[in-house]
Amino acid sequence: KIFYDHVVQPVLSEDNEIGVRSLSESEDKIKGSFSLMSLFDSITYNKGASITWMLSGFLTEKLFIRALTSYLKEFAFSNANQDDLWTHIQMVVDAQDEVQLPASVKQIMDSWTCQNGFPVLTLNLTTGTISQEHFFNKKNANSTDSYNNTWIIPVSWIRNGSSQPLIWLDKSSNMFPEMQVSESEYDWILLNVNLTGYYRVNYDELNLKRLARLLENDPKVRSYFMRFFLFANRFGYMQIETALELTKYLAREDELFIWNAVLLNLVPENLEGTLKNYEVYPLLKVSPFLLSKCGICIFYSCYFGFLSRVYLEKLFATACWLGLQDCLDLSSELYAKWMDHPEYKIPFLIRRTVCCYGVAGGGEKEWNFAWEMYNHTDSTKEDKDILLSAMSCAKESWLLYRYLQYGLSDTLFSSNCTSVIILYVATKDIGHRIAWEFVTENWPLLSERYGKELLHDVLKDMARFVNTDVQIQELQVFYNTTLEEDERVAATLLLEFTKSENMERRELLIRVANWLQKNVDD
Template sequence: SISYNKGAAVLRMLSEFLTEPVFAQGLSSYLNTFAFKNTVYTDLWDHLQQAVDNTPGLDIPRSVSEIMNRWTLQMGFPVVTVDTRTGTVTQKHFLLDPDSVVGRPSQFNYTWFIPIKWMKNGVDQQQYWLLDKTDTHSSMRVSGEEWVLANTNVSGFFRVNYDLDNWGRLLSQLNTNHQVLSVINRAQIIDDAFSLARAKLINTTLALRTTTYLSRERDYIPWESALRNLDNYVLIFDRTEVYGALQAYLKKQIKPLFEHFRTLTANWTRVPTGHSDQYNQINALRIACGVGVEGCRELIKSWYRQWMENPDHNQIHPNLKSTVYCNAIAFGGVEEWDFAWRMFQTASLASEASRLRSAMACTKTPWLLNRYLEYTLDPTKIRKQDSISTIQYIARNVVGMPLAWNFVRARWSYIFEQYGQGSFSFTNLISGITMRFSTEFELQELKRFKEDNLHVGFGSATLALEQAIEKTTANIKWVNENKAEVFKWFIKETT
């Protein structure tokens, strides 16, 4: 995963600072030279360097290999901090856990040659290279209402932090006219802020403030960035008093998006033409129904009811099936669940069966969830290869989580015997069930589970269990440090 994701990101960055024609020229030369042969990574750098040398006017501060070796031969990536009061620019190795210790030394001392594309007040500036841990770039010093945004279009593989004044001006820009910033940079500001807060480089409430403009946002990528980050808050707080205020905040932010798609689709009778709009319609319905936006649940239930009345003619659009099935079952009862079970048993398409299997875990009725858990260990009802993921789906449900945890603990010997040998999904079982754990009591339960089953073993889930204990410990610490402040912020934003 790291090889593919990081590899793609650094190659995109390389293409950006070389320019695409030069990158394509070097890549073409490399592919033609080594067609049907083996290569090493330095061969690619050599051919790209030849393309640079053959391009008059293209100036990079170091050779391609010197620049890229720092990105490919070091773990992770940097966070760049821009202080707009002084023009000081610094870099350091970004660590999501500030208490973690990097055990592997780097020949480059975890410094990178960083190409920084940036803008000032919405106007693109000349690219700047950060070649040391600290430098001063006087053009980045601003005053008054001016703001700086680094890493435009997220062309570089690094996160960006700013002084508090510049953060404030960027957030002010988002709240007055967010379209001055590109869609991807709006998503970047949100994602960087939440990651920086988790790394304790900025305050948690500053990260939350990046989402206040979303009531005016209609594009998919910023919403997806926000929802992925806020999902962690939902998982941590959906069993606490914070959730009421969090839910009210999400309702306030998502309602305009829900109404936007109601209009765009002519009251849900048409499919949005844009691909990203189709994705964002799913977000709008999923969140709006989850937080109780007026009209959403009734809409979902009416679509599902029409299908129940005519099982051979499902008019629910394929894009929306997962969302509709889950919410209709969540807000329905045994009749809706049993209908889904019958459709699951007769489904001829694997994708449809998978959607229904996931959706049946959405019910809020405990006895239905317990019955479904029993089904997971019956191969005549749930295929053996689907058992572990089905338990995970149930654990994702706030009502199902404690039921799944009790179920797995009570039957660990059998589950381990049947599924623990060579199952790729088995490692996800513990992490899937314990992702909400954030109390001292849950930590002690986890440790007791480990002690009680040492004689049975954990197989491929051994590392996952240790990581679950570490993550629960980290969650407890995070809640203790942030809960009161986060609760206060959500209340302030919704009153």
């Protein structure tokens, strides 16, 4: 669960854009040190780890470790490339009869490392057909683009709760007679049940209806299916109303990792400030089962083991964001305890949230304490970042103005902190307007120090709040006086694109609000 949630899931969310590079790059594409340094990213580390995890899954851990041991012994203190690893794995596979592969190890793995992105599989229960296509971040029925990427895919699956032999999909689609189901509503199938496959899964309506009936009774189905529906809704493979209907059972859900997955998708961190501008927020805020479950989950996380506490951070942050009084009171209590006893350590997983709401619930005294602790010589880099963020949570405008002014001082902050402070303030409820006014008023000085990189970062963040032509025109006036013509054109296109995305989000959230109004008391 932890590996999937913290490694596989994040890189799947990143590896779905047009233009994302493949895991393995040919040498002729690496030109200069910048291209080389760009390879040290999440695609290399997280996608590489995810595909290795999948490889270990279909080989079995025993064969994988045997092959890896042989590979490491031969190339110790030497150089190697990925084909050397495939060769050693192939040697181990050829020396046994238990695991049979549909192609050579190199052919299978090259389909994952030498082309970008990953597939989404769609299962049709009536015909038993599985098809694959290149997955992108939004399902567009009107798109005329075609992509011919095909992967050799190991598909683990269960039928009616019983594990089935691994199957392979090595073409765009294939019919598997063993996957044709009967008319019984209790005949169902799940793909990629152990979540080791580096791909997404989609189902036809027949299977969705049958799986939905299992949500309350089968924990294994719940943990898998909730992840599926969140992906399907988020990326356009399922209507939002259908996805929301499936959340009704959550009133009886106590598994923390499921709540963590739900909240990460329902209330993503980069949209917390934005969501407060929409009708959906007050409905979420008064949703009794959401509030009560956040409270229960916090209690469980505090008193149970490590796996429970791993998921505490998002649960606690969401509870405070929704205004759960127990959460706000606990934040104020722990922050006050820290002020009285500076040697006290707020629990790490909730430290960022506690500091933010501790400052937000107080005034100048609480803000000044955060400032004092930021300048404390014993503060770690991570603690300093938490406090930089916390000081932007102040609810009094003059404190935010003063904070931004502090950011201009070479003696109070290092030069790279100014842009961080501006962006932290810009993401807060009352801060985005204050931050924008500060940037426009101080642009000559900021431009001289940081150039247009700062404007790009601020623009990207401020664009989340652009919803009308008037707002675009207001920003355009600023661009006309600060940017060259080609930069103005690019900035305007970015704003228009963002406005379109924001309007699409508003329409979606109106549908969510309408659903909540009808179902919040159910």
